[in-house]
Amino acid sequence: xxxxxxxxxxxxxxxxxxxxxxxxxxxxxxxxxxxxxxxxxxxxxxxxxxxxxxxxxxxxxxxxxxxxxxxxxxxxxxxxxxxxxxxxxxxxxxxxxxxxxxxxxxxxxxxxxxxxxxxxxxxxxxxxxxxxxxxxxxxxxxxxx
Numbered sequence: 415x416x417x418x419x420x421x422x423x424x425x426x427x428x429x430x431x432x433x434x435x436x437x438x439x440x441x442x443x444x445x446x447x448x449x450x451x452x453x454x455x456x457x458x459x460x461x462x463x464x465x466x467x468x469x470x471x472x473x474x475x476x477x478x479x480x481x482x483x484x485x486x487x488x489x490x491x492x493x494x495x496x497x498x499x500x501x502x503x504x505x506x507x508x509x510x511x512x513x514x515x516x517x518x519x520x521x522x523x524x525x526x527x528x529x530x531x532x533x534x535x536x537x538x539x540x541x542x543x544x545x546x547x548x549x550x551x552x553x554x555x556x557x558x559x
């Protein structure tokens with residue numbers, strides 16, 4: 415989006431909301447790849463933005479019924495009571511820092527460090543994915559704007 419705003423549009427006012435939706439899509443896509451009976455429930459810290467993210471979650475499910483079928487729930491959790499939520503915050507902070515480092519200085523070492531901090535990197539690209547890379551390609555979805 416940032417690289418070609420004429421093609422992809424401007425960055426939204428809150429880019430996190432777009433990243434949130436792509437995360438929903440990627441997790442739901444994995445459930446569909448795994449097959450029948452696999453579903454996912456999402457949890458997010460119970461901060462001030464939870465009600466808006468919950469609204470986006472519900473709308474996302476409506477706009478993307480194929481993935482909506484495997485998306486069971488979206489629940490608020492207090493990171494002081496649920497250590498995994500606190501650990502996810504730390505992990506996201508570190509990955510973001512590595513991504514910013516690579517964006518400023520795209521060296522092989524910075525890319526290696528970034529790739530080692532996340533399970534999957536996805537991005538927009540042109541064209542239909544090949545059979546070989548369909549599993550690792552970004553999920554194709556409609557976004558809540």
